[in-house]
Amino acid sequence: MRMIDVAREAGVSAMTVSNVINGRTGVSAETRLRVLATIADLGYQVNHAARHLRAGRTGAVGLIVPDLDGPYYAQLATRLARDLHERGLHLVLEQTNASPERELEAISFGRLRMYDGLIMSLLRLDAADLDQVSFETPVVFIGERPVPPAFDHIMMDNVGGARLATRHLLKSGARRIAVIGGRHDDGTEDMPSLRTRGYRQAHAELGVEIDPRLVVEVESFTTPSGFRALTWLQESGVPFDAVFAFTDAAAMGVLRALADAGLQVPQDVQVMGFDNGTETEFLVPRLSSVEPGNGAMAERIVELLDRRMAAGGNGGAEVPPQVTTMVNARLVLRETTR
Amino acid sequence: MRMIDVAREAGVSAMTVSNVINGRTGVSAETRLRVLATIADLGYQVNHAARHLRAGRTGAVGLIVPDLDGPYYAQLATRLARDLHERGLHLVLEQTNASPERELEAISFGRLRMYDGLIMSLLRLDAADLDQVSFETPVVFIGERPVPPAFDHIMMDNVGGARLATRHLLKSGARRIAVIGGRHDDGTEDMPSLRTRGYRQAHAELGVEIDPRLVVEVESFTTPSGFRALTWLQESGVPFDAVFAFTDAAAMGVLRALADAGLQVPQDVQVMGFDNGTETEFLVPRLSSVEPGNGAMAERIVELLDRRMAAGGNGGAEVPPQVTTMVNARLVLRETTR
DNA sequence: GTGAAAGCGCTAACAC
DNA sequence: GTGTTAGCGCTTTCAC
Secondary structure, eight states: OOHHHHHHHHTSOHHHHHHHHTTOSOOOHHHHHHHHHHHHHHTOOOOHHHHHHHHOOOSEEEEEESOSSSHHHHHHHHHHHHHHHHTTOEEEEEEOTTOHHHHHHHTSHHHHTTOSEEEEEOSSOOHHHHHTSOOOSOEEEESSSOOOTTSEEEEEOHHHHHHHHHHHHHHTTOOOEEEETOOSSOOSSSHHHHHHHHHHHHHHHTTOOOOGGGEEOOSOOSHHHHHHHHHHHHHTTOOOSEEEESSHHHHHHHHHHHHHTTOOTTTTOEEEEESOOTTGGGSSSOOEEEEOOHHHHHHHHHHHHHHHHHHHHTTTSSOOOOOEEEEOOEEEOOSSOO | OOHHHHHHHHTSOHHHHHHHHTTOSOOOHHHHHHHHHHHHHHTOOOOHHHHHHHHOOOSEEEEEESOSSSHHHHHHHHHHHHHHHHTTOEEEEEEOTTOHHHHHHHTSHHHHTTOSEEEEEOSSOOHHHHHTSOOOSOEEEESSSOOOTTSEEEEEOHHHHHHHHHHHHHHTTOOOEEEETOOSSOOSSSHHHHHHHHHHHHHHHTTOOOOGGGEEOOSOOSHHHHHHHHHHHHHTTOOOSEEEESSHHHHHHHHHHHHHTTOOTTTTOEEEEESOOTTGGGSSSOOEEEEOOHHHHHHHHHHHHHHHHHHHHTTTSSOOOOOEEEEOOEEEOOSSOO
8 A cells, every 4th residue: 555545545645645644744633634544544554665765764773783692782782772762763783793894894885874873883993994984874883992073972981980990999908900801902992901991090099010910811701701711810820819800791701710710709809890781680699890871871872863863854954063972980889899 | 876877887777787786697797797897896885775665675684572681582683693694684673572562563564564574572462463464574483372374483392391301300309399480370372381381291290299389470581580589489488499490581580599598509409491591601500401492493593584585586476385393492401400 | 688668655846 | 735746776577
């Protein structure tokens, strides 16, 4: 069934039906009611493809993330899907597995056209890569990599959160804090480097030296990876009295490895995670973690996107200025810290 | 840039470009190469909306699930996304929050048209509800609810898996197995009822009576819900020597509650989960679980969909017969059982 | 093996 | 306030 069928049945033109459906002004109340009744009667549904082709809107927002099986992005996706649904938009998910090729592919011109807006977690691509791409679609980047000034960017306070966590561990007596996912060279602008900087700052502020052997680099921030990292540290014989894992998922692997080693948490070793995922308060023992403001982040993302999408509809005349938002972090202390 | 621009540049018609792009026969090798070179040269990308409008294909497959923040569907989605990507298809996610309205909405005519295929986890809707919907889009249902014979359906062996798990607990000495998510009335065809039947079968086979107070109904199968259920059971004073939770997520809450109660697992109480998610082997203690064949399930889903989508392309003349697949379950024993 | 014409269903622009 | 016209970019059909 087409719009024209509804129009004929209601005794109006297709244009009027279109106007009613899209809530545009310039339709008398009487006509509107009649058209709505006819639509309900016939069970008419608009054809998205035709609308998309003609008007350029798709009703879909893309979310490009490295993975979905870990808790972090799955929880973010859940929040975003709910917030977007309220605005009549769909969330479409794409996984990059943190591969630069897949990230670049996701923002290719053809793919972007599929969406009214894009939310992209940038892990590998640089500002230079992004410059090559012509964005007509509104994009909000999340993550810490530097982004060209033309785009909205939202990030968590990685340095501040890590600094807070490390300070707490130091103040509660830890002197040898292993850091899972840390970087020996924290010069780049990515999550591990930024959190490592926070870790170093806290040590500097409290005048504690860092044994470089406590900084354990990992290839990924999953639970198996955290498990392997701690097992390796343990076997290498480097002493430590606390562990700061850069994700809750990795911390979960750390807890498992400590239990295998027969170490008591937090008596022998304190443990701190990052993300404050829903699972943290049910681990044994309950995981202390850095809460990076995920709820606020999801809300802000949708807000930014919405603003830019609305502007795009107005012919792009008034493009809102690009914004970088930093969401504040705070500590949630549970049973793995003293 | 449009197809016609490529055509002009290559000195052919738009139709020939279309034929090349879609790999159709009837284009000379020479022309094909020239067109491909021009496409690469100009960086042309097809417009999905136009193709969709004209040809009806969208390149997207919808996955309708109750939630994404729990590990089960997130892991399934990850697997499906990967398998579909290999076939050049996108995975679009929709969450229903297990609401019948949202489930019905998801399979409405207009929404279905957005996809080349649909994978739907059915929790609440009945065969009667589904009969009302006219599916031109290929649909694969997952889950245990009865499905009209016109559709492909894939399910795990809930009864068999639960029976296996319960038998193991009984054989290792448990006599009072609490079941988190069980149903007093297991007459309906849904996951909790089917798993409860397996639990009852195993008891009947081994001649063990069931204390109905051990069957704890829950409103959801999340970790907090499992935690609350076990805390409640504990406080109600009903003795038990094992817990069978119907999801790993719920089992995680159970483990937490047992730790709070100072009970040793598996010495005082054995615990068994269901799903065998990636997190199980890192819990403290490592969770024994029923492996429902998730990998095979994802593969089979894509296979079924693919088959039906290919047939749809052939004008629907040869519609493949509808198939119901049951994936076998097996036990993975770790540290929470004896 | 290749091309021309028609039209998928909708909406922007403008006429009335 | 409502209708008419045109066309978004592709693919189906059929002619050559």
